[in-house]
Amino acid sequence: MTTVEIFVGIFEGFRVTATVTALGLLYAVPFALVFGVAQYLTKGMARLAITAVIEFWRSSAVIILLFVFYYVLPVIDIQLPAITVAAMVLGLNAGGYGSQAVRAGLQSLDRGQFEAAAALGLPRRHILALIELPQALTRMAPTFINQLIQLIKGTALVSLVTLTDMTFRAKEIAESEYNPVGVYTSLLLAYFVICYPVTVFGRWVEQRIGGRKGLTNEF
Amino acid sequence: MNSDGQPMRQTAPWPVEISQHHSAHPPDRTVAVEAAALNKWFGSFHALKDINLAVPQGSRIVICGPSGSGKSTLIRCANGLETFQGGTIRIGGAELTGDEKQLQKIRRTVGMVFQQFNLFPHLTVMANCTLALRRVLGKSRSEAVGIAVHYLERVRIPEQAHKYPAQLSGGQQQRVAIARALCMNPRIMLFDEPTSSLDPEMVKEVLDVMIDLAADGMTMLCVTHEMGFAREAADQVVFMDQGRIVETASPATFFAAPSQERTRLFLNKMLR
Amino acid sequence: MNFDFAFAATTLPTILGVIGTTISVALLSCAGASILGFSFEIARRAGSLPAYLMRFTIDFIRSTPVLAWLYFLYFVLPHWGFTLPALVVGILGLSIYFSGYLAEVFKAGIDAIPKGQAEAAKALGLNRIDVVSFVLAPQMLRNVAAPVGNHFVSILKATPYLAAIAVPEMLGSALDIASNTYRYAEPLTVVGIVFLVLALTIAQGVRLLERKLHGPTNR
């Protein structure tokens, strides 16, 4: 096999990589918005409960979460396809990080925005939806894009629960073909061509939001 | 240090290497800073245009002028924080060559006080004052502390020595910055708007320290819009506009009868 | 089949037996990633060509999954004649992967030092080395301490990836128990809880450190 053939062979796993990413987003985005807003709005016990859920998804090691859910759910008689479990775990982990961006974005808004809207007589949910969230969204954008990259890269994990993604394909090819340099360079490149545009886009967004300072040369 | 542990106010000689460097022209030690035909560009922007200015040893010169007129740029050229493209600058008679080693030597003898204080936030007041004494002049810890205490007393905050800059008010921070510069026993002190980022009630405590210094005969080149200070302490007032020195006069003449129209307009604005 | 709490408890000592490996790997990888990341950032300030090359290197690393790096090093290094213990390969892989993030930490930590600091130090006659070592470096270290701590938590949570290249850390030992006893749920749940507790504890420690460093005394 030539390196090009290896690269193409690895990309046969792209469908799974893309599917897990897309399904993962279906978990991540709603979780981030709902729990981030909830953490922002609640107080006391309710906030504690919400924080606990967020911290569980955010602070656990995602690879272990995947194994735990993959092996523990069947024990308590919940049979789910591996791809669903993977998307849920990866998505909620990314969503946990996203929720913190949502909360921080909302908290960083000038209090005057809320007061001005409230003074106009807008109900709370309208203030949130029309005044606070749209402004907070720009501040969250870099974290969201970063989490998207983390999610895409995180999908490499599904190869460990026997899903035929790009990483799994690389290992398959490596078994039939002794060409570690070709196989694993291609694997790095395969993810690179997917994630790099997102990385560059993220940088661009970050630059647009907060005008960066120049470099100092003292060091 | 004399017998009672106080450092003597004694002016350090100019570094030998610097004066030897220009043996063809014997250095004129009576002029602390001298700019001749100085020109400075930021890219295509001409920031300083043919500046000629001499600060004789023992004199006090105040520079004023509208924002963007090049005051900071000029004063920063005087200790090599900015490079320049035309003309010469002499410090104590020695011409600035841009050589890093020479600059370091010269900077020991030129104290600078910044608008933003620029105290080192991770060091106590004492450590701010002793850092250069120890690292640059190689003083022992106890000697450095003795000198620092002396100058902190002069700026009237010896009791704050163990605190960190963030625990001090703006006025106190600026006085520490002055003490830090004085510790090096400089031949000249440069001030770049030392009171303009202070709350009004703290301006006086800093100006009082500066007036004391002036009374002691310290050579000072001072960018400030404190006209009271200029009247009381300056020998000469220099007015700059658009990168040029427009007018130089004694304070009495400068405020009472400026010769240039631009100076008059500026003063009208300043004095309301 | 049911979740057996008694059995779960018996797996705890075995799993905790290798907690030392997990923590050492995380510490060494964090040190490696910091050194690499710092070097990238310094190189980036050396001129426009190095800036471009380093920017690309950092973005490349950030666009590729840690698992792909581990496989790459594990299978390619021996091919090139470097046969290293799996543990070393793992530390190397985590160091490279996280250097992309640590570089950003050092960038922010350096940029946050006001320009006037170096100027004031120079105005006092300090030489370049002293300006860096007595004025800039201490402030940079204080600026990066908390973010490096946060990345240490991320690195710790990435150590179970090393199970994929047969490093005997906590996830590996849990999977060993699982394959010997045919019970997956219990050891995996235990290792998940251990990681969660570890991560939350260290994160709390980092928060305390942050408060101490940026409290009322300093700045």
Ligand SMILES: Nc1ncnc2c1ncn2[C@@H]1O[C@H](COP(=O)(O)OP(=O)(O)OP(=O)(O)O)[C@@H](O)[C@H]1O
């Ligand atoms: N690093 C720089 N790069 C480009 N232009 C600069 C730079 N520093 C200063 N300038 C420009 O040079 C001119 C003079 O600046 P300078 O800071 O000396 O003015 P100033 O008289 O001190 O004004 P202010 O009263 O506002 O402090 C300004 O137009 C400024 O925009």
Ligand SMILES: [Mg+2]
């Ligand atoms: Mg200025």
